Amino acid sequence: MSVSHDAAAAGCPFHAGRVPDYPTRRSGCPLDPPPELRELRKTQPIARVKMWTGQEAWLVTRYEDVRALLADPRVSADNSRPGYPGANPGMAMVRAKYPSFITMDAPQHPYFRRMLTADFTVKRIEAMRPRIQSLVDERIDAILAKGPPADIVHELTLALPMIMICDLLGVPYEDQHYFHEKGMVIANGKTPPAVASAAIVELCDGYIGSLIDRKNADPGEDMFSRLVVTQLRPGHITKQQLIGIGRLLLVAGHETSANTMSLGLLALLEHPEQQKALVEDPSLLNGAIEEILRYVDAAHAGRRRTAIEDIEIGGVTIRAGEGIICHNPAADRDPEVFPDADRFDIRRDARGHVAFGFGVHQCLGQPLARAELQIAIGTLMRRIPTMRLAVPVSELDFKEDNFVYGIEHLPVAW
Amino acid sequence: MRVTIEEDKCCGAGQCVLAAPTVFDQREEDGIVILLDETPPDDKLAEVRQAIRLCPALAIKVEV
Ligand code: HEM
Numbered sequence: 470m471s472v473s474h475d476a477a478a479a480g481c482p483f484h485a486g487r488v489p490d491y492p493t494r495r496s497g498c499p500l501d502p503p504p505e506l507r508e509l510r511k512t513q514p515i516a517r518v519k520m521w522t523g524q525e526a527w528l529v530t531r532y533e534d535v536r537a538l539l540a541d542p543r544v545s546a547d548n549s550r551p552g553y554p555g556a557n558p559g560m561a562m563v564r565a566k567y568p569s570f571i572t573m574d575a576p577q578h579p580y581f582r583r584m585l586t587a588d589f590t591v592k593r594i595e596a597m598r599p600r601i602q603s604l605v606d607e608r609i610d611a612i613l614a615k616g617p618p619a620d621i622v623h624e625l626t627l628a629l630p631m632i633m634i635c636d637l638l639g640v641p642y643e644d645q646h647y648f649h650e651k652g653m654v655i656a657n658g659k660t661p662p663a664v665a666s667a668a669i670v671e672l673c674d675g676y677i678g679s680l681i682d683r684k685n686a687d688p689g690e691d692m693f694s695r696l697v698v699t700q701l702r703p704g705h706i707t708k709q710q711l712i713g714i715g716r717l718l719l720v721a722g723h724e725t726s727a728n729t730m731s732l733g734l735l736a737l738l739e740h741p742e743q744q745k746a747l748v749e750d751p752s753l754l755n756g757a758i759e760e761i762l763r764y765v766d767a768a769h770a771g772r773r774r775t776a777i778e779d780i781e782i783g784g785v786t787i788r789a790g791e792g793i794i795c796h797n798p799a800a801d802r803d804p805e806v807f808p809d810a811d812r813f814d815i816r817r818d819a820r821g822h823v824a825f826g827f828g829v830h831q832c833l834g835q836p837l838a839r840a841e842l843q844i845a846i847g848t849l850m851r852r853i854p855t856m857r858l859a860v861p862v863s864e865l866d867f868k869e870d871n872f873v874y875g876i877e878h879l880p881v882a883w
Numbered sequence: 884m885r886v887t888i889e890e891d892k893c894c895g896a897g898q899c900v901l902a903a904p905t906v907f908d909q910r911e912e913d914g915i916v917i918l919l920d921e922t923p924p925d926d927k928l929a930e931v932r933q934a935i936r937l938c939p940a941l942a943i944k945v946e947v
């Protein structure tokens with residue numbers, strides 16, 4: 470494409486009268502969503518975009534529209550529908566081979582989800598806090614013993630959510646390293662698709678499959694053992710479906726939480742006066758975590774859906790069969806809901822953000838994610854209050870192309 | 884005020900428990916919402932409204 474004389478029109482394809490490509494890329498502050506979306510939310514809050522397949526979809530950027538569509542029973546999460554705006558071919562293959570309830574509609578969706586809800590209630594997660602606290606303390610002991618600089622991603626944020634998932638699945642300690650390594654290959658956007666798919670098959674059919682056999686022979690106290698006993702043995706679900714549940718927990722609960730933690734910490738270190746306030750007043754912690762969730766919005770690829778009936782919304786008609794991307798990061802920067810929305814402010818009331826989505830697919834793991842974030846960030850503030858970034862932000866490597874946004878390393882000193 | 888819930892809609896996200904812990908809880912066996920207090924005192928109205936706003940399944944209603 471040649472550069473047009475009209476810089477404004479050339480810079481913003483939404484004004485150039487053609488259907489722009491999705492996804493748009495971030496520019497400027499690496500913690501802000503792509504700047505075009507800010508403009509779009511004002512001028513065309515429900516806009517046509519072109520996907521990598523050439524197929525078109527609706528991109529939704531206003532908070533109220535995102536919530537309304539995600540809670541609308543005329544909107545389907547089923548990724549096998551022809552209009553579904555899929556993320557990439559690898560993802561489509563994996564999701565077809567190991568279907569999980571994140572891409573199912575009623576009645577299958579509540580059937581599967583309710584098998585797990587008991588394990589993620591607010592009370593059950595509260596009971597896990599001492600375990601999370603001791604994991605975090607061990608890691609921080611090691612960081613302090615080694616001395617600065619430390620890569621917080623390597624030392625803490627990637628490990629913590631992974632250990633919690635291993636606890637739920639009952640992955641024995643000696644296998645956790647393997648599990649983690651494979652998980653990282655799969656999550657890395659730079660892994661070639663063929664290598665990533667092979668790793669997924671090895672992890673799912675190979676490892677998780679044999680884990681299920683071991684649980685069947687000798688059930689433990691973990692959640693996965695309970696599913697083997699109460700769901701697999703009586704034939705309520707197949708082994709393939711149980712593998713799908715294991716895979717879902719791994720992809721939904723690892724990088725999301727790890728990256729929210731590291732990006733959230735970065736946001737705090739970049740706002741030293743707020744870091745100081747949080748160090749001095751721990752009662753700000755829970756509010757700070759909600760603000761981090763809103764501001765960072767690690768699940769940055771948007772919630773993908775398909776309309777199953779015609780829907781009139783915001784002056785447009787979304788036809789049955791058309792794809793929809795509800796852009797949670799854009800919605801969470803909507804100034805009509807969050808005043809001065811691009812400002813990071815741990816004192817604002819950020820509850821109501823859609824970082825966990827909205828509607829019946831809203832994150833099942835959110836109580837666990839909150840506990841991990843509150844304990845990790847709270848303990849870092851308490852035990853290493855003078856923490857600062859050890860390199861300029863411009864040297865950090867952001868995972869722009871990953872399905873979950875993140876950061877490769879976060880070197881800090883104190 | 885009178886609070887009502889629709890159990891069938893509830894997806895067990897627990898937002899109501901965080902917003903209004905004296906009014907809502909979750910069943911131990913499946914995480915589905917339990918109404919602890921159908922007619923909470925008036926000073927709980929703000930918390931109940933917050934729970935309604937946060938509930939992703941639109942499963943909570945209040946009449947005042
Ligand atoms: C900060 C961390 C996290 C973020 C930002 C996050 C974000 C999300 C989002 C946006 C969705 C909705 C997907 C959609 O509507 O298409 C979701 C669903 C889900 N999340 Fe999380 N998540 C986090 C942590 C976790 C954890 C720790 C677990 C479990 C160990 C988990 C398990 C799930 C599951 C099972 C679903 C599917 C729910 C359904 O479809 O009914 N998540 N998450």
Ligand code: SF4
Binds near residue numbers: 888895897909940
């Ligand atoms: S917030 Fe709504 S969906 Fe979540 S537990 Fe309460 S009633 Fe159920």
